[in-house]
Amino acid sequence: MAREPTGPISPTRAGSRHQRPRTLTASCSEPYLRPRSPLREPGERSAAGDEAASGTGPIRVAGTDSTILLTGESGVGKSLLAKVIHRASERKQKPFMQINCAAIPESLLEAELFGYESGAFTGADRKGKAGLFEQADGGTIFLDEITEIPLHLQSKLLGVIQDKAFHKIGGRGEQSVDVRIIAATNRDLGAQVTLGRFREDLYYRLNVVPVQIPPLRERREDIPLLIRYFTDHYNRRYNSYKRFSESLIEKMMSLPWKGNIRELENVIERMIVTSTASEINSLGLNCRHTALEIGESKTLVDLLQEYEDTLLMQALKEYRTTRKIAKHYGMSQPTVARKIKSLRQRRQIERP
């Protein structure tokens, strides 16, 4: 759950029932997704907000206060877009609260969303708890993986959207709230309705402005721009000056990128960290698409070394200590320490 500062408020407009809205496609033709100004975490990397605010397509609706349903495969940028829409909206000075409905156990989700009064149940905090809706008052709430909300909470959610009010757990009176809802899913919400797993009335309430973000393989023209963007970003982070050759960029445009932008970003970071040449000509073993690339003009020893380095870099990120890495890979700790020392020297990586 994240909080972000954000401005003035206007009421959420719900869509008319049974009217299937036109789906906006967040494609490359939408300037806000042009990686000339790729979307980024607030304050962290490049700012998309400025361009986003004046953009077209889905961003145009940012100012309208409508409920938005973002759909698209994992890694296409739904979570990022939710933040960008909030930042481009009039609510930007107010909180942005997000929750991944799949990550919270069902039994805790209601308390998380709606909060509880003091003494509401055994084990509850004596002071009670403000739920995300209360905390997001005036701002935006981003409900990620919306299909994972259990049916009994779906009706409560429908109530908040219709009445702009809810009951805390154990609370007597209704509490009014003014939030804009952005929901996201990488599943087919309509199909979930057909299967009886998602309320139809809630589906229509959420699906006021559907924004579908296409997978990267359907907007290949974005790939070179994203490569340049992430290259600059990771060069800055790792204090390096590497670049991808034009021929490799062209090759990367034809890869499937099943993990979408997330996968592309990870591959670029790995290449910046592990490649020794300043011009990167091949993904070698750093990328599963090209793991068996033939025509690689390196020796087997070099390729294996590259692969080992990649695995060690990943393990370092995840496990942090040589002891844990050794346990994970079934090696001795001194061997891991020696290999990492050599990797740092060869690639001139400083200790964090």
Ligand SMILES: Nc1ncnc2c1ncn2[C@@H]1O[C@H](COP(=O)(O)OP(=O)(O)OP(=O)(O)O)[C@@H](O)[C@H]1O
């Ligand atoms: N247009 C973009 N420009 C730059 N980076 C982007 C862009 N779109 C997505 N990203 C980056 O790609 C990664 C994946 O994006 P994000 O987490 O928003 O995807 P998602 O659709 O929410 O995925 P999931 O369904 O798995 O939650 C993030 O690191 C995000 O910052």
Ligand SMILES: [Mg+2]
């Ligand atoms: Mg997400």
